[in-house]
Amino acid sequence: MDILKEAFKLKFAAKTEELKDLIKANFNVVIDKVKVEQLHGGMRGIKLMLWDTSSLDPVEGIRFRGYSIPELREKLPRINGAREPMPEGLFWLMLTGDLPTEEQVAWVSRDWQDRSTVNPSVFRVLDSLENNIHPMTQFSIGIMAMQSDSLFARKYDEGMPKSKYWEYMYEDSVNLIARLPRIAAYIYRKNFHNNQHIAPDPNLDWSANFGHMMGNRQPDFMDLMRLYMTIHADHEGGNASAHTVHLIGSTLSDAYLSLSGGINALAGPLHGLANQEVMDWIAEMVVDLGTNRPTREQIQDYVKKTLSEGKIVPGYGHAVLRAPDPRFLAQKEFAQKYCADDALVNIVWNVFEVVPPILEDLGKVKNPWPNVDAHSGALLEHYGINEHNFYTVLFGVSRAMGVLAQLCWDRAYGLPLERPKSLTTEELKEIILQAANV
Numbered sequence: 001m002d003i004l005k006e007a008f009k010l011k012f013a014a015k016t017e018e019l020k021d022l023i024k025a026n027f028n029v030v031i032d033k034v035k036v037e038q039l040h041g042g043m044r045g046i047k048l049m050l051w052d053t054s055s056l057d058p059v060e061g062i063r064f065r066g067y068s069i070p071e072l073r074e075k076l077p078r079i080n081g082a083r084e085p086m087p088e089g090l091f092w093l094m095l096t097g098d099l100p101t102e103e104q105v106a107w108v109s110r111d112w113q114d115r116s117t118v119n120p121s122v123f124r125v126l127d128s129l130e131n132n133i134h135p136m137t138q139f140s141i142g143i144m145a146m147q148s149d150s151l152f153a154r155k156y157d158e159g160m161p162k163s164k165y166w167e168y169m170y171e172d173s174v175n176l177i178a179r180l181p182r183i184a185a186y187i188y189r190k191n192f193h194n195n196q197h198i199a200p201d202p203n204l205d206w207s208a209n210f211g212h213m214m215g216n217r218q219p220d221f222m223d224l225m226r227l228y229m230t231i232h233a234d235h236e237g238g239n240a241s242a243h244t245v246h247l248i249g250s251t252l253s254d255a256y257l258s259l260s261g262g263i264n265a266l267a268g269p270l271h272g273l274a275n276q277e278v279m280d281w282i283a284e285m286v287v288d289l290g291t292n293r294p295t296r297e298q299i300q301d302y303v304k305k306t307l308s309e310g311k312i313v314p315g316y317g318h319a320v321l322r323a324p325d326p327r328f329l330a331q332k333e334f335a336q337k338y339c340a341d342d343a344l345v346n347i348v349w350n351v352f353e354v355v356p357p358i359l360e361d362l363g364k365v366k367n368p369w370p371n372v373d374a375h376s377g378a379l380l381e382h383y384g385i386n387e388h389n390f391y392t393v394l395f396g397v398s399r400a401m402g403v404l405a406q407l408c409w410d411r412a413y414g415l416p417l418e419r420p421k422s423l424t425t426e427e428l429k430e431i432i433l434q435a436a437n438v
């Protein structure tokens, strides 16, 4: 029996009715009014979608089903000697709203192992790709190459009723999550380790096995992988990758098509690719300054030089957050424990001291603080993963958990096709004119 599927079914059966009644009784309640500034400014802050798996407070940061990152680090059960929270437990929490027991986490871990076999044809597709194709593009293609496994698409073709959507979305989502580390590690070893692939180890949990397939079995690195996979998993629904998955899914595209689209959104430098950009920027700074132990004054000058060239400082700023990102702080805490002397890690910490006042002085940056991407690369590099253009793939493997858990809820709730209204510039002018005449 699939105990997670059963737990999910029990939860959404009650919740779906509750939501239906809530909407029916309040369909006319106005939530928000849209300003012209928001229409033109990337729709910031407009409340227009349901997203249950996590919620983002500008100052406090992310909460997964109500739990902050420090709370997750304390409360999520661990197995296999883990010292950091396990993504298997986070997925249970995001899908059901309940903290799992240790037995339930162990069950998910085994279930993902059982589902992790990738069709050899997918590896043939990946083998056909030149190594100069960005790893994120290869990752997206790898996900698309698995799409023929979609049970949702097959069942839809066979005439599945609406009441069954949740079930096959769940099956596709869990199969995908189970297989993503294999695909990602395959891309990593193909591109950077001369096609020397490492077979999965069925005795390891999801994150540790991912690290092992990339080529590192150090216990501290396994814990970093567990932490990394946990903190990147979800950031409510409005961010570009999450919203893309939700939008594509609303057309009843399956989980593979939806996730691949989300991965393409994550591949942009203003979103997930920032973790690559941060490390490229630091590497250039080290070369430019001729030292890997630059002083804060040297870093200050380099930041000013970056800005004077009309570039952004990667890893800083956020569309919602207005304080240091707790995902950054969790990684800093990890680094303080395991690699406090690492030169790159120290650069990251000094950049954290130097950048916020400089960005604040610009007078236009709404959030001068670091986001998740400011720290992750330095930790990976410490453990020998020094191929910067692979970092966003790791982000993508983790992000799949949140967006797919929510996609299961989208289909369980029976959410409709997403189709907001756009305006032409002429129509906008007309609305503004009318408002001025009132």
Ligand code: CMX
Residues within 6 Å of the ligand: 239, 269, 270, 271, 272, 273, 274, 311, 312, 313, 314, 315, 316, 317, 318, 319, 320, 359, 364, 365, 366, 367, 371, 372, 373
């Ligand atoms: N360096 C320099 N300028 C920055 C900046 C930064 N880190 N962050 C914001 N600004 C600038 C913006 O470019 C904008 O300038 P213009 O008015 O000249 O166009 C101005 O400050 C106002 O922007 P904002 O309202 O503060 O920020 P936005 O909500 O528009 O954008 C973000 C948010 C993340 C795209 C932006 O802060 C940025 O580009 N940061 C660097 C890239 C990055 O780290 N992205 C990762 C985000 C986390 C993730 O998704 O993974």
